Amino acid sequence: MSTQFKYWEPYVSPFDPCPPIRIKSYSTPPNLYMTFQPTGLAQFQTPREALHHGTLWPELFSPYPNPHKWGEQDG
């Protein structure tokens, strides 16, 4: 399964006025990796769970905000 967030390190100048944010992240939800949804994709166990997640398929769920801290492997 693909990772849900990617990280990058912007350039930091010695003359920046504010304390730098050294690592920035952006969301890469699973739809970006699925050109066409395959048939028979596994579904959540209960309708309640599916409703809560907003989708029938766990593989298409995208968490936000980032539940993992920087450095941990997510997804």
Added chain:
Amino acid sequence: MWYYEKKLQYPVKVSECNPMLAKFLIEQYGGADGELSAALRYLNQRYSIPDKVVGLLTDIGTEEFAHLEMIATMVYKLTKDATPEQMKAAGLGAHYSNHDKALYYENAAGTPWTAAYITAKGDPIADLYEDIAAEEKARATYQWIINLSDDPDLNDGLKFLREREIIHSLRFREAVEILIEERDRKKIF
């Protein structure tokens, strides 16, 4: 900063006196999917996007200004020798009353360019998808202008510009692929 080269990216030749084509071409000058929108969109988005794709936005944004010059040259050639009567007959009477022969950042219907045509969402995926859509819309606009024009020399320049939209769209899609690539993960074979 920029260096200026005093020539067009691709030669512009207009062989028929048809000021009405200028009215249609102005869509690519100051329209929503025109070259000004494209240049300003890319050159603005590049500040907050991951550094891997900043260079691409700088290069394509710069090329869009070269395209803007080509469109401007076409419009100027088509209108510079037109009489007020010819301007009126070409549907450019309203333009003439406001601007004489001056070019203006407006669309084919005369609506002035607005920053509302472009966005900067800050999310790199959303911004690049907008760029891909913008290139496809610009390609379509060139197609409709070519359909309206029967000047083969002018169409030669428009076909060049249409092809550039196709290449830019591919480059932006490649940029998305770079940004969604799983680089942090260790590959196990």
